[in-house]
Every structure is written in C-alpha cells, then in structure tokens.
Amino acid sequence: MSQRKPKDSASESRGRIIEAATTLFTQTAFDKVSVEEIARLAGVAHGLVFHYFGTKAKLYEAVSREAAGRLDRLHIEATVGADSAPGKLANFLRSHMEAVEQRKADYVFHSRGGGSPAIQAIWEGSRRNAIHLILGFFGVQKPSEALIVATRAWLGFYDELVLEWMQGKPVSPDGIIRISLEMFSATMARAGILGASDAPDQAPID
Numbered sequence: 001m002s003q004r005k006p007k008d009s010a011s012e013s014r015g016r017i018i019e020a021a022t023t024l025f026t027q028t029a030f031d032k033v034s035v036e037e038i039a040r041l042a043g044v045a046h047g048l049v050f051h052y053f054g055t056k057a058k059l060y061e062a063v064s065r066e067a068a069g070r071l072d073r074l075h076i077e078a079t080v081g082a083d084s085a086p087g088k089l090a091n092f093l094r095s096h097m098e099a100v101e102q103r104k105a106d107y108v109f110h111s112r113g114g115g116s117p118a119i120q121a122i123w124e125g126s127r128r129n130a131i132h133l134i135l136g137f138f139g140v141q142k143p144s145e146a147l148i149v150a151t152r153a154w155l156g157f158y159d160e161l162v163l164e165w166m167q168g169k170p171v172s173p174d175g176i177i178r179i180s181l182e183m184f185s186a187t188m189a190r191a192g193i194l195g196a197s198d199a200p201d202q203a204p205i206d
Contacts (some may be wrong), residue, residue: 012201014052016042020161021063030060030114057116064110064119067103068126074099074131083135085200089184093177097162103116105168111163138188138200146196152185154180 001077005104020042024033039046053059078095079088084102100107109115131151135143143151165171192198 010203011045012053013042017044017049017052018062019061020068021059022067022103025060025109027105027107029105030056030109046156055175057119060115061118063106063121064115064122064144067106068122070100072126072129075130076134083159085139086181088137089134090177090181092137093158093180094132096130097138097165097173097176100162101166108163108166111159113192127152127155135200140198145196147191147196147198150187150191150194150196154184157183 005096015063017038021033021038023035023134024041033056036046037047038056038059039049042049049056049059053062065069074095075092082088082091110119113120128148131148132143134155135147135151140147160178161171165173165176187203188199
C-alpha cells in the first residue's frame, strides 16, 4: 500500500498536465503555448512536464491521441440512434462540427499540416476510422482502396468547408451539412471513374 501513493500521485499529475495542455491548445496555436503556461494551469512544477513527456511536441502527441479517440467515440455515439444511412451521415457531420468547434485552434493547426509526423499519423488514423464508419452506414464493410480514396476526397471537401466556417467566413452550418450530403451522393455515384466497383447505391439526399 505504501508503494501505491506515489504512483497515484504521478498519474494524477500527468492527467492534470494533459488536461491543462488540452485546454490551452484548443484555444491558442501550438507555437504560442508555452510549457510554463501549461505547468501553471496544471498546478505542477515546470520540470514535471518534461519529466513525463520530454518535449512540448510529445505532450501535444498525447493530447492529440486522446482528442482523436474522443472524436472517434463521438462520431459513433452520434449515429447510433439514426434510422437511415443518410440520417447517420447527417448526424456524423453535425457531431463533427460541434466537436471541432470546441477546439478551433488545435483543429486548424493539425488540419493545415502542423505538428510532427507522429501527430499527423494520429489524425490520419482518425480520418481513416471516419471513412470506414461512414461507408459502413451504407453497408460497405471492406471498402476497396479506390473507394477509400473517393471518400477521403469527399471528406476533404467537407473539412475545408468546416475550416472556413470556423475561421469566420460567412458559411452557414446548415448549408455545409446539406451540400456535403449532396456531394457524398454525387461522389458515390461517380466513384467508379476511380475504379471503385464497390461504391454503395446512394439515392439523392433531400
């Protein structure tokens, strides 16, 4: 029992650092957040940040890993109650917009290629999870690489609209959802051009 207390204390300190870093990175660009600010908000000694994570970039990797996992779960939870595939897709798009709005600075940073290759790999994994989830709505469980490419291109279209909206451009959130749904339908209908013979039959979305 006497050996357990330091371990719990270390775990709590590490958790406070990640929580503080998450708060700051969602509000301010990565390069403008200092380790001193993170330590101060977490209520820990400055040196503990380096002790647990080594560098600010490594800390950001830990924050990104947790954020990506949380986003993946939100996508799934938001689509559970929908009755139709288009309904699930609409819920996915809305939940994504709501989630990333809460972490604007971080989302813009990594979406524009910021961060280390490890950080980009974390978000690439989340993007691939989203692609498989979306195609699963329409009954495609093992998509071909060509279909993945087509869906990724469509998701990039949606992401760009969301980025513009978050940066204050006069773009309607409802308009983003609607045009993205219609573009998904069009993309699936023409995915065969890229060699995707497994694209789902997708009726126009009203």
